[in-house]
Amino acid sequence: MEGKPLGIDAIFNPRSVAVVGASDNPGKLGSHVMKGLTQGRYPGRIFPINPGKDEIMGIKTYASLLQVPEAIDLSIIVLPAEQVPKTIRECKEKGIYGVILITAGFKEIEDKRGEVLQQEIADLANQFGIKIVGPNTFGVVNLHLPLNASFTPEFSWVGKGGISFVSQSGGMSHLMAFLSMRSQVGFSKIIGLGNRCNVDFADMVEYLAEDHETKVITMYLEGIDHPRRLMEVAEKARERKPIVAYKVGRSHTSDMASQFHTGSLAGKHRIYEGAFRQAGILMVESSEELLDVAKALAISPLPEGINVAVLSGQAGPGMAACDVCETEALSLSPFSPDTQKRIEELLPPLAIRTNPVDMGPAWYDSAAIKGIVQAVLEDEAIDAIILCIMFASANRASVGILSELLLRRRERKPILCCISAPMGIWDEEIKRLEESGIPNYPTPERAAKTLANLVRFKKLLRREYELL
């Protein structure tokens, strides 16, 4: 048997979980949490705790934590707020050092007692060395174990992958999960920080920076209490793992609302921008942009420079990509003379043969298509490729032919695609490309915007701030 997981690891990788306040009444959060664990195929032991029940969902139930005859690594608490301090003491007594406190009614409520109670719990946890995610959170999900320690069983439908998401908003976590289900983006961990009584962004970034299943750390923030510690932790993690932040509060109203919502010093969006940049954290401005760039950072190499080639199966989508590239200060620079010569041998003169390249006229000539892409892959004047192919019945074979070439590539050069077709047609090919590090996007504009973000991130890594 492996050793006991310590600190935050007890929250993500527990060998056993207790649900304090478990229920089989569908109107209670305690039943949703039980469903999340059981339907989510958590492989460890589950101990429901409820003094009024012998069994919940077919699982033997105990009256209290202290009556459980085995070791427990993680305790998920869904009891009313006033019962929580007692439960934290029982956790200590039972040797439980990981807690997810779903219960609301603490710092976020009007009654001052909420804040007092939260402080009491934080003090206990700090004294006992217990890590508490929450209170007032949906929970935590680790798709790799798998562990769905949340009140939303449907989080288990999210695919497994390299993105971890740490969020100050439960709503935003749910949104990201649902978006990912529609775009086949895989997550490692999804974390609702809630009121952050003793686990904050910095703790999570520190943990995730060392977590092998996490390839990229993403965050949704409204405002934080201890920005300096987050920046220090991010600064240490910057060489090992990309960190991306979506912070609301650009506008006055949402800034005020977030102060109200989180009770923390939000505001000062510009200050965050500067601090994040210094710490190597990439900032984005929407939920989709966050997911798009995280997907690329999780699987794709980074571009060495700003020189982009746009190769498209049809001229229009290629031009749409070009517009975004140039707006985002990428360079559609000339090919090297060799590449240009090869392309001119493969495409008729009236085709668009410089950069962008419209491969349309070579549609029925798979050797030509492959020759063009190979030439651009090998061209040292080009740092990254955007590849756009729209399905038509007549070009059905093209993506298979191209992926044959791309899957065998040796060049470590980012390739971002917009390969678009009705559902079911190129799904397999796109999946294989993504598995080999070539992300696909629903539109040429989003592929180009994502590449621009990879370039921005590369510049952050090189501390080329003046170019941002």
Place this chain on the structure above:
Amino acid sequence: MEGKPLGIDAIFNPRSVAVVGASDNPGKLGSHVMKGLTQGRYPGRIFPINPGKDEIMGIKTYASLLQVPEAIDLSIIVLPAEQVPKTIRECKEKGIYGVILITAGFKEIEDKRGEVLQQEIADLANQFGIKIVGPNTFGVVNLHLPLNASFTPEFSWVGKGGISFVSQSGGMSHLMAFLSMRSQVGFSKIIGLGNRCNVDFADMVEYLAEDHETKVITMYLEGIDHPRRLMEVAEKARERKPIVAYKVGRSHTSDMASQFHTGSLAGKHRIYEGAFRQAGILMVESSEELLDVAKALAISPLPEGINVAVLSGQAGPGMAACDVCETEALSLSPFSPDTQKRIEELLPPLAIRTNPVDMGPAWYDSAAIKGIVQAVLEDEAIDAIILCIMFASANRASVGILSELLLRRRERKPILCCISAPMGIWDEEIKRLEESGIPNYPTPERAAKTLANLVRFKKLLRREYELL
């Protein structure tokens, strides 16, 4: 029997169609066109034309147009370029005034003969009063007839709706179709203009402005030869039907590429912006933005002003919407005192109760949720509502409860939603809301951006250019 369709109407609503160059060889475009018609359930008569066949896909085949014993309204031509002039003459002889010329190899090729041939065909068509869409086009789709007169049978999978799309790029048309399949947006007509030998944007806008099945006209443009005529036609249509344009060429490179691709005067993006604004055409900057705003314009009322209420089931997504609203110059203005009082009676004090409203604390109180939304609907200080609700197992009933209220509303006030859930959970509720004029978007940011575009369009209608 109805009368013969005239002019462009023969192209969209033919009672019978001939496919000149029909084939059953899957390597030939003529076979894809035949599949598009048959699998797409075109209800009229189909006459394949091919001198080497008696029958194609089970349909009696004729050696030439002139041998068909019945009347033909539309001829789809997929013959080699040099055979096209003869076929146009036969169309005239047979009384066919609608032609879709899919064949490539005209103005867009290197050989000067291509341009000469295209001019010859245009001259013939103009002389005979024949309308030709193309050459060098994928074709035309009318989802309402239905008629899939294109080389992509999969266009028939697009849903039926109020958006018509006129495009200078086949690739962009395919992209829009595939995006719409994933987001359940319905189209009326999809048109690939190709080389525009005698049917251009202006002709289509003129036709679609009178077409009852078209609620909003959308265009993708690279560059046009006769901008003045388009502006005149749009100016006439502006009071009747919204027109939205996505024009590439904002950047230097795509501008140059589009000159090359279309052989037309592209360039001068700024001039287009000014002219479109004068003509009441709303410009957008991406394919998704085009689809998002077209969906709203097809079903939603327009806002009377810029005062937006953001109501959300969870604070985070609401704040994300607020950020976009304020960036886009919408106003999250205070509620009227009455509304504010009603909300304060329904939500606890520490909830976000001004604008935005976080309805989270009232989650389990459907009367409170309905009360809040009804109060804001009735508030004359509010011109439009953004409603964001993220699914969690515990709020599963909420969207049903809200839509009960919304489906009965009398207020003509735009409501744009981001109601997000795993597939299959709220699909029915979202569909009913959309059928009642409330469009749904995948993220709060896109709902807010779309509302901003509705406001911009309303200002265009009022000729309030200085505010744009």
